[in-house]
Amino acid sequence: MTVRVGNAAQAPEFLESSKEQLANSQMRRNVRHATDVIRTKRNRVVAEMPDWEALRESARQLKEHTLLHLDIYLAQFEKACTQAGGKVHWAKDADEANGIIRGIIESHGEKEVIKIKTITSDETLLNPALEAAGIIPYETDLADLIVQLGNDKPSHIVVPALHRNKTEIRQLFIEKMKLENLGDKPEDLTDAARRYLREKFLRVKIGIGGANFAVAETGSVCIVESEGNGRMCLTLPQVFISLCGIEKVIPKFSDLEVFLQLLPRSATGERMNPYNSIWTGVTAQDGPQEFHVVLLDNGRSHILADEKDRQTLQCIRCGACLNVCPVYRQTGGHAYGSVYSGPIGAIITPQLQSMQHSQSLPYASSLCGACYEACPVKINIPEVLIQLRNKVVENGDSPLVERVSMKAASMALSSGSRLNLAQKVAQVAQSPFVHDGKIQKLPGFLGGWTDSRNMRSIPKESFRQWWAKRKQENA
C-alpha cells in the first residue's frame, strides 16, 4: 500500500519552507487580511449561538461514536447507497482511488470532467493522474480555478487561493482566459469566471466532487458550498463521482442538524451555506443517472488504531483552526508542504503517512491552543501535536543535539542538589558569551534564539541560593 498526501513526502522541512514564505510580504498581507475577515465573521455568528458549546460537544460525541463503530456505519452506508441506485467502491490508497475514478470515466469514453472543490482529490493527486490518462479535469470552484489556472497549490483548506489578492487574480485571468479588457472590480472577475465555466457545465458529462458528510442511515451524500458551482456539477452531468474519506460517514440523517449548524459558521462565518446539496443514490429524470462513491482509506485506518490521536479523524475540514493559528497567519499554507495546512494539517499529514514523512510539522506550533478553542468538533490539536512529537522522539527521529540536551537537562533536574550544582556551573560557564550583562550571540542550535533576541545572563545568585542564605541568616 502506498499512502500519498499530495506531494508532502517530498516537501522540505517546515523550518526551511517557512523561511521562504516569511520573505513573501505580499502573500503574508493577503493571508493576514483574509483570515482577519473570516475570523471576524466567524466570531460574530458563533457569538449569537446560545448553545454553541453544546453543539460542539454533540458533534464531538457523534464523531467519536462513529469512529469507534466505523466498520458498521461504512457497511450500512454502502448498503443504503447501493439500494438507492448508487455504486460504492473501496480504495485502500490514493492510487487505487485514482484508478477507480479513471476507470469510470474511461468506461464512458469521456475525456473531460468538471470538479467541485474536493481537497481529498488533492490528497490523492487525482488531477495529475487524470491528465496523464488524457482526461482534462476542470475545477469549477472559483478559488480552485484560480489555483488550477495559475499552476499553483492550495494554501487553505476552505479558501485555497487565500494567498492571492484581486490584482493578482485579474492578471491571471487576463493571461489564461485571454481577456485583455477585463475590469478590476470583483464582479468583473466573477463574471469572467462564470462565462469561462458556464460552457463547461453545459458540455461536460461527468462530475467529480468530495463529500462533506455521508449518511449511513440513508446512503445520502451531502456537499455544502457557496458559489452554486457544486449544484451545477450535481445536476447537469450524466455521471457523478464522490471521492469520500472513510471518516466522513455520520450515523443518521438527523445528525446533519448538528453539523450543518457548526460547519458554515466555522468555515466561512455564514449561518448557513448558500447551497446545501443532499442526494441519495440516483433519482429517475433528476440529476446524474449514474452515481459512484469512492470510499478512501489512504492511511486513515492507521490513525483510527491510535486511541489518543484518533480524534484527528473527527475533522470536518472547516479551516477554523487555520484562521486563528498565529503560525499559519505568518506563513500561509504553502509552508506546510501539504494539501492540509495549518494546525489540522500539522497533525493529519504526518499521521496519514505513518510518521514516515512530514515529521517537522508537529513542531510547527507554539501550542497556544487557539485551534482547540475554535475547533467545532473539539479536536484537542495541541494534545495530538505533543503525542506526535513523542512519536518522532520515540522513533529516534529528533535531532541528536536535542536528544543530548534533553538528557543532560533531565539529569540536572533530577534532584535539588544537582540543579544547584548545574546553576553554579552555568553561572560561570556563560561568561564567554556575556557582554554588558546580556548574551547577544549563542552557538549552535541556541543561535536560533539570539538571531533575533537577546538572552539575559544567568544571575550570580539563584533563588535557591538566596533562600539558603536567608534561612541561615534567620536561623
Next chain:
Amino acid sequence: MRSITLVVPFMKILLFVTCYNDTLFPETGKAVVAVLERLGHEVEFREAQTCCGQMHYNTGYQKEAFPLMRHFLEVFHGGEVICIPSASCVAMIREHFPVMAKDSGDPALIQEVNQLLPRVFEFTELLVDKLGVTDVGAYFPETVTFHTSCHSLRSLHIEDKPLRLLKQVRGLTLADLADSDQCCGFGGTFAIKNAPVSTAMLSDKMACIANTNAKVCAAGDNSCLMHIGGGLDRQQSDVRCMHIAEILAATEAGK
C-alpha cells in the same frame, strides 16, 4: 499606605518557584515571597524541588518528563497549598500530569495526582481565589501593559484576575494591550526550533506593546517575558518586562 484586609487567616504556602525562575529570574521568586509574607502568610521553599517537566513533555520527551513528575509529587507531598508563579507550569501539572499518571497505569500515582491538583495555584489565582485579595498594598507609579500568556488564557482561564490585582496597585496606570489573545511566539522549544516564525509572531506582539506607550510589560509567565524582553532589548526599546509578582511586591517604602 492603606491597611490590608486579610480575608484568609494565616496559611503555610509551599512555593514551587519553577526551574527557570530559580535559575534566570530569582527576583520573581523573591517577590512572591515578599507579597505572601506581607499578607501574613508563611512561605516554605522545599529545596529538593526542581522542574515540572514541561519542556521535556511538550517537546516529545515524555520518558524524561515522567521521573520529573514523580519527583515533583514526592517533594510537594502533604503540602496544603502550592503557589506557582508560572501559568504554563500550572497548565503542565493540571493538563498533563493526569495523562502521564493514567498512561502509567499505576492507581497509586493516579490518586496522588488527583490529590495534588486542587492544591495547585498559579500566583494570581492564589491571591484572588484562595486568599480573596486584590489589594496587596503595592505601589508602582508606572504605565503598565499586561501580556496574557496562552496557558493562562486558554488552560487556566485566568480571566481578569491579574488585571484586578494590577488595578489596585497605587500609582499604576494600566494600558490595554491590543490582540491580547494572540500568542507572543515563545512556545518553549518552538522559539528555537522554528525561530523565524517565532520571531515574526514576536514582531507583531512588540508592535502592540509599543502602541500602548507603556513603560513596563508585565505577565504571569517569565517564559513569554524572556522572549518578549529579549526582542525588546535587541531593539533597544526602553520598555521593561516584569513578572506581575515584582509589581505587586513593590511598595512606597521600597521605592
